Amino acid sequence: MAQAPLLTCNALLTLTLLLIPCTISVTVSTSKPKVEVHENTNAILACEFRTEKETNPRIEWKKKGKDISYVYFDGEFTGSFKGRASIDGATVTLRGVTQKDSGVYNCEVTARRDKIHLGEVTVTLTVLVPPHSPSCHVPETVMRGSAVELHCKDKLSVPPSVYSWYKDNKPMSTAHLPDINYSLDPKTGTLKFKSVSTSDAGQYRCEASNGVGAPKSCAGQHMKITEFELSLTLVIAVGVGAGLFLLSCSLIICLCCRRGCCRCCRKQKKKGKQKRYLHLHRPTTDPRHYKHTKSFMI
Structure with missing residues (x-):
């Protein structure tokens, strides 16, 4: 019986709070x-x-x-x-x-x-934004044993695309294994070769994907690996070119000397004329050309 007034007070307090505007x-x-x-x-x-x-x-x-x-x-x-x-x-x-x-x-x-x-x-x-066809850079010809980089980029996709490379339509591994001479970064799209060999020649293409739309690829591009013979041919060609250049220079100098264009050539020509003049006017001791000039009486 003593708890009834307490419950009534609580009920009245709750009702009062509800009626007060918040x-x-x-x-x-x-x-x-x-x-x-x-x-x-x-x-x-x-x-x-x-x-x-x-x-x-x-x-x-x-x-x-x-x-x-x-x-x-x-x-x-x-x-x-x-x-x-x-x-x-x-x-x-x-x-x-x-x-x-x-x-x-x-x-x-x-x-x-x-x-x-x-x-x-x-x-x-x-x-x-779904992927767009990425722009790819694949060198046409590289020297065997040299370091090479292949690049792939899609600037329009949102979120940014991740990239994968294919050689002769076969996916290239992104794992770092001892028997693989290249590294592939899926975020930047860069494919790096430490030292290319003849087996690395082939057709390469890159694919961009971001999970929004269908993946897009660039057109396949062929990379050729050249041997040492090409460099030897290049050296021979450079040597032949240098020889022709020197020969041309010699011909020009000779022509210039004949026409008296060069100072050194003019001096040399002048010396030659002086030598010929001295030779023509040198006194002779030949008795046949002796001429009596004075007479003596004893």
């Missing part, structure tokens, strides 16, 4: 802070809010970046979102999203009659 300022939340959608599909940026007294709050959506740009401002969509977006409450639906729509969005709700005027929440949108 004071809740504006609150903003989202049911999905990270949104991932495929390219050319629709993206829903969820934003829910509650206000204390304000019945017509101001709703704004902004996209963060180098320059913050408005998506929804003053009751309408702006920029590239105009005509391709709709709003329900504060939740925005973007139609036909592209890679340019990826980014961080901010939903802001302003309730001027509430004690706390502003509430906001952030939603990150990622537009998934």
Whole structure:
């Protein structure tokens, strides 16, 4: 019997608390802070809010970046979102999203009659892009025993692609084994050979994949491994070229000397003329050419 008044007091206290109106300022939340959608599909940026007294709050959506740009401002969509977006409450639906729509969005709700005027929440949108045909670099001809790198890159896929290489349409291993003379990095798409051999010749192609769409490959390119004979031929060709060059220089110098273009040639020619002049005017001792010039009487 003594506990009845206590129970009655508790019941009255609970009823009183329920009847007292709760004071809740504006609150903003989202049911999905990270949104991932495929390219050319629709993206829903969820934003829910509650206000204390304000019945017509101001709703704004902004996209963060180098320059913050408005998506929804003053009751309408702006920029590239105009005509391709709709709003329900504060939740925005973007139609036909592209890679340019990826980014961080901010939903802001302003309730001027509430004690706390502003509430906001952030939603990150990622537009998934399937692989594109990667650009591949495969050297046409390499010397046996040299180090070689093959490159593969797809700059458009989201998330970034991982790469695999095929030789003659057979997958190349990414494991580091003692009997393999190459290394393959799936993240960068680089295929490195420490020292190529004749068995490494063949057709190479690279494949890009990121789990969003079907993998894409570049066209196969043939790599040829040359032997030492090619370098010997090159040395002979260089030697022949050098000999022809020296011969041409000699001919030019001779022609220049004949025409008296060079100073040294002019000096040499002058010396030659002086020698011929001395030879022609040298006095002779031949008796047949002796001429009596004076007479003596004893």
